[in-house]
Each structure stands twice: as C-alpha cells, then as structure tokens.
Amino acid sequence: MQRRSISASLWLCTVASGCYSGAASTGDGPDPGATEGAGTVGTTDAATTASEPTTGDAPPADECQTIDLSPTPLRRLTRAQYDYTIQDLLGVADVPSAALAGLDAKVGTFDSNVVVPLDTIGVSSLADIAEQVAGIADLAGLVPCDVQNLAPDAPELTTCVREFVRDFGARALRKPLTTEEIDRYVGVYDVTRALAGETPATAVRQVIATMLQSPYFLYQVELGAAAPDSRGWTPLGDHELAARLSYFLWNSMPDDALRAAADAGLLEDDAQLLAQLERMLADDRARRGLGAFAVQWLELDHLDWVEKAPHPLVPEFGDDLREAMKREAADFMAMVVRDDDARLSTLLTAPYSPVPDELLGLYGLAQPAEPGGYVQLDPARRAGLLTQVGWLATHANPGQSSPVLRGVVVLESLLCTFLPAPPNNIFPPPPDPDATTRERFEKHSSEPSCAGCHLYIDGIGFGFEGYDAFGVVREQENGLPVDESGVLRGYGITDKPFEGPVELAQLLADDPVVRDCVAFQWTTYALGRILATADTCQVADLQDRFAAHDGDMRALLGDIVTSPAFRTLVFAAQ
C-alpha cells in the first residue's frame, strides 16, 4: 500500500456549481472544517481519481530516515479537563463552569485549547469559578490540621498552613513548589487572615482560589527538563510528562502514584512509563479519556444540538437520550481497550455493545446489560461503533436517514479523507412519500457535476440505509424495500463493493487506510495539536507500529506515550 505523507491533502473530487445532493441538514455542515472546505480552490480538473499533491518539505512517509516534530503549543485545560481536575483535586463534583463553554476550541474534531489566548472575560470568569469552588470545598481532607475549629491564634496554624501550601500546591500546580512560590501563597493566607471578618478557614479558601487561577493549574505548562538542542527539542520534565499522560488517559490531573513516579524520575524509563499507562488504564478514570476520544472522533458531541423529529419509539428527544448515546460509544471504546482485545477490528465489527437501558428500545431489546457488561446484538444487523444507534442518529436528518452525513463522517474520521465544500446554490432532494431516501439521492447525485464527490460519499453512506433517523433497523421505507448495497472508495481504496453495514464494517476493519487513519487520530488526540508536515515521519512510525501490532489500540497507546512526540517539548525556530 502506498502511504501518504501528512502533507498530502486529499482531493478526491471536485465540486461543480449548480448541483448538490446533500440532505436537508447537511451541506455546509456544523463543524468548521468538516464539510466546508474550499469550494473554489483545489483540483481544477474534474477527474475523480485520488492524487497526492507534493506540498510541504517532509519526505514521503515511506522514505523516512529520522523523526522531525513541529513545535509544541501551550495548551489550556478544556472545560471537561478543568471540571475533572477540580473534582479529583477538591472532591467538588458540580463545578459551576458554564461560562467556560464558549472558551473551548477544537483541533480537528478534538477539544483542545491551543490557539486563542485568554482575555479579560475568560480570566475573570475563571476567578469567579475559583472563588465559588474554593468556598464549597471540604477542607477536612485537604488541610493537615483542623483549620475550621482551631482558635484563630493557635500556634500550630503557621506550620499547618505552610505544609498545606506545599502539599496541596504540588497537586494543584502539578509540580513541586519552590520556596519562593510557597512564600507567595502563604502571603495570600496572611493578607486574608488579617482582614476583619476573615478566619483561618476562609484564608485557606482564598489560597485554594488563588491556586485555581495559577497558570500552572490552568495550562499544561511545559518548560522542558534541559536547554533545547539544535532542533529546539528538550525532554519534558517528569511532572510535565506525568500531566501529559494523565490528561491523555484521564482528562484530569495525575494521582498520587503517578506524582510519586515522577518525583522518583521513573517516567524517563519506557518500561516504567508503560507500567504507569497500564495502571492508569485499569483505573476507572480511564473511561473519561478513552470515552472522550470516541465521542469527539465520531463527532457525537453534535448530539448537544442535533434535532430529531418525533419517532414511534422516541416521542421526545431529550438530554437523557443524548447522553446515553454518547455514553454507549464512550463506554464501548473504554471496554474494548481495557477489558476486551483492544483491536480496532473489534471496535468496528463486534456484535455486542454496552447498551444503556435508555437505548434498549431502539435496538429492539428488552433485557438490560449486566452492570458493566455487554449486550449481545443481532450479528446480521449490528457490527461495532458505526452501527450503534448514537452514531447513526447523530449523522442523520431529523426525520430521515442521511447517506451524505454518514458517508462524509466515515470519509473524514475513518479514512482521513477530506472533501471540498459543496457548491453554493443547492437544493437537496425533497422528501417523497413514494420513494426511498436512496432513490431520491441516487437520482439527484447522478448529475455528472455532482457525481465526482457523491461517488465516494454515497457509496459509503448508502450502506447505512437499513437504519432510520434513529438508527433503528428497517427493511422497508415508504413501503419500498431498502437497498443497502454500496461501494467503499477512498484514498488508496479502489472500489470495494459490499452488501450492507456489517460487510462495510468488515471492509473498514480490514483496511490499512482506516488503520493508519485511526493511528493518526489517536496521535492528534494525545498531543492536542495539529499534526503538520514536519510530523509525517513520527506519525508514519506510529502507524507502522500499529500495523505491526495488528491494530491493537492498547499497544498504540503505549507506542504513542513512549514516542518522541509525546516525550518532547519542541520550541519553534527563532
């Protein structure tokens, strides 16, 4: 197989104006970048063959000699990471962080704050939340003395507060504090304590509020363990690496065991780092990080706003159902990686799933799963993530299936193949009670000017026509039999015909293009940054290892965390 370098943007097709067979809800889609590419730029001929442009400086991936890396951006915690960190640090479960939602950005389809700096509203919001959280935290387990009941002038307070700042500070700031830093935080205590109406306890709360506003808390601060070499590389510090690991796997801060390993310098050793990875995967918090990958990779976060028309099984599409749909995909990913064989092929073909009770009806099932267990599904109708009702419902129109939405997500998320924007003045095929969705789209897309892209999109999307707008299995639509045959086409994939979603899932699971793309997506998620031309050889190396491990995602996670990209801080060239 020919492997493409990252510099190869995929222009499978061109858009001619005047026609577009998008469904009613698609076209220039919700996710910037997902479907609104450059309609007017790109390939100029109407050829539908895949080509590999030769942009960028990196060698073709199969000629890699050495690994290069693009610079490391400073990452600010996402809202989810912020919430989980406060939960793990302070035991406060309900973090009043709604104001942070509008500050979150994406890298690819993944949440990561690497581009836009904080400004006044953001900083003051974070201050407000910090004060609120510090005000409700239970100090009993945090402070080494009974600060709430000691007399305000109790002599042991001095030592107690200093120890609290040192120990709690090391957790909150994710690094040991210097003496100067400890002095500063003790200073906050002293200033507050001296005010009329304040107590030792409220002064401690003010210290906590301050730490929650520290850049070491709000950002993944990475300064490196040594001066950068001629390439601008320096190994991450022990605690910096620990934080990368914990935010990757847990979406949260390191725990005591990981901090102890960092303190002891153990993480510099690959075997020790991998031992931590295994330990952390076994911890329940791994469901957060693995689950978030699944939800964001497949764009199930669109469930926050997609609408659904009333359905016989779902009179009203409420938050409980939306969350259950996300949870199924998240839990499935976590279970495949942690408890199953961790194979990509299992993820994409398994006829079982941890179906939440709320979704049983959509699967036509009555018997709930054992807690923490799988439900067996009909192997003729269900195979892996892409046949879960959540994915199918997210990528559908409110009242009908959408071969276009489903086809586009498979191309982008699983084949790493990107499409140009649809043309401007398009009318989707209107609903027709006498035709199937497929018939309407086939007719519409047969225009030569549309077929260039829709050959790829619909060829995949038609494979899911045996599911309605909610992912419920159907054999007929409008009284007509559904046709779920299709052809898988994509970069590096020459026409592979299939009959139905189970066969499509098998084709995807077996395809090296999908395998490479999944390695690419995991790497993007782990690093929280755009993979650029310079990263081509690093990514190719991880893809080779993923192939050698026969698509074992657990092995991939190990290869990622021990890779130069994960262990290194790279400064931009001056």
Add this chain to the structure above:
Amino acid sequence: MTATNHRKSGRWGRRKLLQALGLGAACAPFVPLLDARGETDPAPRRLILVYTPHGTLHKFWNPEGSETDFVLPELLAPLAPYQQDNLIVLKGMRLNGQGGAGPHTRGMPLLFTGSEQLPGDKYKHGGAPPDDPLGWGGNVNASIDQVIAQGLAGATPLNSLHLGYQVGGVHVANRMSFTAPDTPTELYEDPQHAWDQLFGLAALDKEAYERLKTKRMSSMDVVRAELEGLRFKVGSDERPKIESHLAALGDIETALINGYQCEVPPLGEPIDFTANESSAEVLSRHIQLLAAALRCDLTRVATLQVARGEWDANTYPWIPAPMTDFHHAHTHNAPEGSEAEAYLRGIRRYYAEKVRELADALAAVPEGDGTMLDNTMIVWGTEVGHGQTHQFTEMPFVILGGKSFLNSGRFVTHQDVAHHRLLVGILHAMGQTSIANYGENDVDVGSGPLPGLLL
C-alpha cells in the same frame, strides 16, 4: 467587573476626574461617572454592532419607494417608528472578499473585519498541510469595534462589551468581533454572568467591597508573578498567550481599584441561557444590560451576536415550521412560497423585533435634547446575503440611531458597493477619521466612508 481588552488602562483618568470634582484621594472607590460628565458636555457617540445569522429574504426585505419616502416591508416593518429620522436601510452592498472556506464560514469574520481568512492550520481538521486551502489560518485584522475601542481606551471603565446567544465554541466562523488577527473577542452568553461581572461589585457595600478587593488583589499578585516567571520561559510563539493573560489581569485590577458607580439594573430569575426556547428572554436581558451599561457610560462600544455564521442550530420552536429541523437546514430547502420560507420569514421578522427592542431601550434614555439612541449607532449585519444562494451581494445592512451624526431617515440604494466603505464610515463616525481604507481588498473599492452616510 471587567474591561474587555482594556489595554491602555492608565488613561482612564480617575485622578483627573477627582480633581474636576474637587474631591481628594480619600474619596470612595465609586466614582459616579454620569455625574462626572457635566450637563453641558456633548453626549458621547456610541456604537453597537448586531449580528444575526444566514442573510435575509430579499423579497420581504427590500423597501419600496424613494430615498426619503419609502415603505418598509415585512422583515423591516418593526423598525418603522424610527424610519423618519433614525434609520438607514442600505441596499446593494457587497461583502467583499474570497478567503479559503465556505461562505458562512468566511462571511462571518469578514463582516466586521473586512479581512479574508488566510489558508492555514489554526482552525481545521488535522491532516492537511499548513498551506492547504481546506484550513483556516484565521483572519488578518481586528474588527472595527476593537479598533474603535482601542481608540477610546481610557475614556470609560470598559473598552467594549460583548454579549451573545448560542455562539458556539471558539472559532473564527463563530464570532463577529476580533481583538486581533485570529483572536475572537470573548463574550458573555449568560446574562447572569454578565450582570455579575458588570454590576456585581457595584451592588456591594463599601466594607464588603474593600475586603473583596484586598483578597483579590492579593491573589492576582501571585498569579501575575507566576505568569511573569513563565513569560520568557515558554516558546516565543506561545508568549502572546501569557501576555494576553497578564493584560487581562491588569484590566481586572484597574477596574477593581477604580471601581464605578452605576444604577444596577434588575435581573430576572435564572434561566437556561442556551436553550432554544430562551432566545427571546436572553436577548431581552442582554439588551437591558447593554442599555444599563451605556447609560452608566461603562463603555461606548458593544456587540450583540445572535447565533453564528457557521450553523445556527436553533429551531425557534415558537415559530411554526414545516418539519423538525433547525434554522440553517431550512435555509437550504426553502423554495419561494414554501412553508419553510414562511418559517424563515418568521425568524427574520423576529430578529427585526429584537433590533427594535434594542433601539427602544436606548430611546427610553433621555440625553440632551433627545435620547441616547440619537447618539448611538446600531449597525445590523449578517454573514451572507441569502442563506440558500450564499451570495455576498445584496447584503442586508441596516443602521439604527445615531441621527446626531448620521445622515439618517433614508433608504439608500448602492450599486454593488463593497462593505469596506461602510466599515470605514463607521470608523469615521466613531472618531477614527484618519483611516481611509480598512480590511483586505484584492480589488479597488475606492476609499473613504460610504458616500452620504455621515452628516
């Protein structure tokens, strides 16, 4: 209490103000700014930029008649009370620019920055190279509200105020205001949040305020010391993030030290400020907050963003729709005379009613011989001319208020004039008269303000 982008904090002349009032340095932290401006001073000019998504339906928007004698059709009819002397309807404007992405995506940041998006890898899927036209490198200018706010920095406690509803995450296609290239301006979505920040401290008694101030200053000193320590340790490309954070701390601190007194507006019960059903209530609260902030002279520049260019996912559930789907989807499937078109008319009429509500709130505040509206320029725009065609021509711009400095009460038909001229006109109206061209232009659009706009 906050001050967005308050970069020249030293210029807000509290000391000067105190001298003028004959007060000593021991004065309370709250300086009643309204009183500070003498009755005889001319009222300040103010600017509010309003955005609503997905264009218009020209058939129901284009006025009929002559420049000064015209009839407002359905989608502008709510503005009729201001038609005589406080309204300008601009026909024939063109959003000028190409950029790398789809029309909703590139129209949004283009609207008030006049700058096209660059190819690049800042906002996009991974996997494509930095020069890939699939990517967005952001835009190359600040938006005009920020240029104006920078020019006015120091005149008011806050340089500018930004409010929005259902604006989505941080992305160039989700924001109308940019503090700098690539840098969407932060905004408030929760009216309660905005209220807390704008008026929360003003509602405290002096003792509580002083105590809070001391504690917060103490915390900010530590945070600042840590940021300063990191400033030159992080990579040079990352330094702006630290510096922006530091500048924000400076703004917050300045506002905390100076304080301000303001008539605190009422605030309703908590609501789900992101829900589809909450649209009208959230926007009403935003409008009341805006009017209160302008009345106190907390700021003179504001933006109000309704949804986003990329994809308005609101269903406007109180407006009858032919089928379950949201606003953006319907714009792609609304042939003339269809039920979907009627639904879109309902949405666009609703926007006009909200713009009217904003004008009403300002018109209710007496100022000089007239009202605050007469000295406030409300500019209402959208990211495409029409949601179906995605055209950048016939952009439906409307200007309300500002009759003390605008040639108002008119329906003006231009012949495909680039919106850059309008941007320059707004800049001139707000005192930036040295700017002859604003934004990035591949073609010659002429220079100077839009002809006939200013008195």
